[in-house]
Amino acid sequence: KQHKKGLMQQLFPAEGETTPRLRFPEFREAGAWEVKRLGDVCEVLDNLRKPVARTKRNPGPYPYYGASGAIDYIDQYIFDERLLLIGEDGAKWLPYEKTAFIVEGQYWVNNHAHVLRPTLAIDTLLENYLTALDISQHITGAAPPKLTLDNLRLIWVPLPPKRDEQQKIAHCLSSLDEVIGLESHKLDTLKNLKKGLMQQLFPQEVA
Structure with a gap:
């Protein structure tokens, strides 16, 4: 995770810059990145989301x-496509706090998450950039604090001029996520192994 974090800091331009410190060889002469508003690179689908009170949710798949993230499982769905969600309220917005996340398949979204369909940016690239970004500076209000739709649309997003470069960065970061997932699984397995071993290495409590 630390390796990915350090790599992302080099793969994306630093604040106030238009070229990253680290670039794949075939794109080193591709020119400066373009900086666009989030509202210009995504279609916002907030009008389709809908909250369902806990008492009215029927269990389902x-x-x-x-x-x-997912807070329940119900018997109906609104969306049936791969989209990007970002917390509107009740979320964490500091860097690397998983503010944005991709969802796919069939699912429902309530009114606490913005729903984005990336059009000019590859969703994995956008997810990683928004996750690394300090979005707290765009938050308003206190009860509760909120990322309004207007503020969401105004967030600046740097993008490589060529979509091939976007894809290459996205693939690189996705590959690291796969490694992180495998290592996390190994760690959980070792923890369970140690827990079971300790239960056998120490005498059981006598009633």
């Missing part, structure tokens, strides 16, 4: 997403 479809994830019910909120600001930070």
Whole structure:
């Protein structure tokens, strides 16, 4: 995770710059990155989301997403495509706090997460950039703090001029996520192994 974090800091331009410190060889002469507003590179589908009170949710196979991920499973769905969600309220917005996340399949989204369909940016690239970004500076209000739709649209996003470069960066970061997932699984397995071993290495409590 630390390796990916350090790599992202070099693969994306630093604040106030238009070229990253690290670039794949075939794109070193591709020119400066373009900086666009988030609202210009995504279609916002907030008008399709809909909250469902807990008492009115019927159990089912479809994830019910909120600001930070799936909070329930219900018997209906609104969306049936791969989209990008970002917390509107009740989320964490500091760098690397997983503010944005990709969802796919059939699912429901409540009114605590913005729903984005990337059009000019590859979703994996955008997800990683927004996750690394300090979005707290765009938050308003206190009860509760909120990332309004207007502020969401105004977030600046740097993008490589060629889509091939976007794809290459996205693939690189996705590959690291796969490694992180495998290593996390190994770690969980070792923890469970140690826990089971300790239960056998120490005498059991006598009633």
